[in-house]
Amino acid sequence: MGRLVPAVTRALDILELFLDGDGTLSAPDIVRKLQLPRTTVHELVTTLAARKYIVPVTGQPGRYRLGVRPYQLGSRYAEQLDLAAEGQQVARSVAETCDETVHVAILEDTDVIYIAKVDSTHAVRMVSAAGRRLPAHCTSVGKMLLASLPEQELAARIPDGAELVAMTPNSITDPAALREALAEIRQRGIAVESRESNPDVSCVAAPVRDRTGQVVAALSISVPMIRWSDERMAELEQLAAKGAAELSERLGHRSVA
Numbered sequence: 001m002g003r004l005v006p007a008v009t010r011a012l013d014i015l016e017l018f019l020d021g022d023g024t025l026s027a028p029d030i031v032r033k034l035q036l037p038r039t040t041v042h043e044l045v046t047t048l049a050a051r052k053y054i055v056p057v058t059g060q061p062g063r064y065r066l067g068v069r070p071y072q073l074g075s076r077y078a079e080q081l082d083l084a085a086e087g088q089q090v091a092r093s094v095a096e097t098c099d100e101t102v103h104v105a106i107l108e109d110t111d112v113i114y115i116a117k118v119d120s121t122h123a124v125r126m127v128s129a130a131g132r133r134l135p136a137h138c139t140s141v142g143k144m145l146l147a148s149l150p151e152q153e154l155a156a157r158i159p160d161g162a163e164l165v166a167m168t169p170n171s172i173t174d175p176a177a178l179r180e181a182l183a184e185i186r187q188r189g190i191a192v193e194s195r196e197s198n199p200d201v202s203c204v205a206a207p208v209r210d211r212t213g214q215v216v217a218a219l220s221i222s223v224p225m226i227r228w229s230d231e232r233m234a235e236l237e238q239l240a241a242k243g244a245a246e247l248s249e250r251l252g253h254r255s256v257a
Helices: 006-017 027-034 038-050 068-098 140-147 151-157 175-188 230-250
Strands: 024-026 054-056 063-066 101-108 111-118 133-135 191-194 201-209 215-224
Touching: 006 027, 006 038, 024 027, 027 038, 038 054, 068 101, 068 111, 068 215, 068 230, 101 140, 111 140, 140 175, 140 191, 140 201, 140 215, 201 230, 215 230
Parallel strands: none
Antiparallel strands: 024 063, 054 063, 101 111, 101 215, 111 133, 191 201, 201 215
16 A cells, blocks of 8 residues: 655645634634644645635635535535446346346546446356446447547547557457447447457447436446347347436436427
8 A cells, every 4th residue: 555645635634624613714723723834834725725625715814715626526426426326226127127237337538437237147247347447448338438528528538649459359449440430329329349348248338317418427238249149239229228318317317308
């Protein structure tokens, strides 16, 4: 386990002071409460203010209150807690219907992170775990999430000269080819991955939206090739879309009829 970074620890100590009292503090208050040098406190307060973690209190010179960034972080934490819990319930329902492995994943930079997972009961099934991280372009959930990004953001994450890792011989490694695949996914509203992350598994995925309509996750169904066929794929595409729609509804999304 790595060592603690003193400057980060002190900055967090300062933020936690705002949990007590009336929620406002001055630099002298912080010096007194934490027994830190005045220069150190001044530098940390200046940095936290510059990053919007704390802001000056109107009409009270020298005093600060929490800014918008802690609220944003807390809101994101709450959203992910709800998404993971609701995702697990919906994944279980979908898995009971098809008896295949079901995942819910979110996008982080160019990777996906599985936040919910329910296994198939078949002896032959996909082996994975919640919390696992994989390259987004190699998975159906990842391609669904990448396809949901605005073009400018997609280009920033995966520029033309990007080197895309290959997990199997079927993985897409050319950014131009990936963009073509994403355009098709965007049009269909469903992503399919054929042995791109695992040579023995194919997957389908559908988008999960929050109350604002933004795609925040994707739900996938993974199937060993011994149970995969065009007919099975079509059946699971519909089931994935239905499960994703149910999860979206739980998150407050209302589809337009």
